[in-house]
Amino acid sequence: MIEDNAIVIAFWSLSATTIVCALMVAAVRNLVHSVLFLALTFVGVAGIYIVLSADFVAVVQVLIYAGAVGVLMTFAIMLTPGADRLNSSTVFQAPALVLGLLVFGVICFVAIDTEWRTSDREAFATTAASLGEAFLKPYIVPFEVASVLLATAMIGAIILSRQETDDRG
Numbered sequence: 001m002i003e004d005n006a007i008v009i010a011f012w013s014l015s016a017t018t019i020v021c022a023l024m025v026a027a028v029r030n031l032v033h034s035v036l037f038l039a040l041t042f043v044g045v046a047g048i049y050i051v052l053s054a055d056f057v058a059v060v061q062v063l064i065y066a067g068a069v070g071v072l073m074t075f076a077i078m079l080t081p082g083a084d085r086l087n088s089s090t091v092f093q094a095p096a097l098v099l100g101l102l103v104f105g106v107i108c109f110v111a112i113d114t115e116w117r118t119s120d121r122e123a124f125a126t127t128a129a130s131l132g133e134a135f136l137k138p139y140i141v142p143f144e145v146a147s148v149l150l151a152t153a154m155i156g157a158i159i160l161s162r163q164e165t166d167d168r169g
Contacts, residue, residue, distance in 0.1 A: 011051045018044030026100075031077050039070035056128040 021044060024037040042065040049058035135143045 007051055011048065014044050014047040014051060018048065032074070035070060035073045035077065038073070039066050042066035042070065054127055056126075056131055059128075 018041055021037045021040040025034050025041060028034050028037065042061060046058040046061035046066065049055070049061055
């Protein structure tokens with residue numbers, strides 16, 4: 001019972017922290033601070049995955065989103081000479097706030113109105129082993145198609161950036 005209460009407290013604490021950090025991403029005016037709050041949001045989501053016993057997804061979340069995407073966005077801001085470090089006011093703030101509140105209201109309505117069912121299945125002992133087995137047995141074709149698609153996109157990006165470099169020189 002104590003363990004269940006600790007998990008519930010951890011879940012709600014991580015959820016509140018993640019929501020606050022996500023709101024701060026849009027609220028702060030400095031882009032570097034916004035990226036830092038975004039990285040904290042990604043880490044909070046990874047913590048929620050850990051609480052929900054999705055350890056593999058949590059590791060992927062930290063490595064890809066908190067690590068790679070956060071560093072990429074930081075470098076993009078730092079290395080762009082013409083980029084303004086401060087978000088300026090626009091005429092879209094009020095409509096964006098209204099749209100955000102509408103989306104939040106719809107999400108709350110759906111979350112409250114939905115009859116959430118619990119699964120009778122047992123939880124996965126280790127999600128990484130289950131995912132690896134699923135990728136190599138029943139989902140091998142979609143996994144390979146996704147791999148070829150990603151490799152093609154990377155080759156295309158290299159060719160496009162190389163042509164841009166050649167045009168300069």
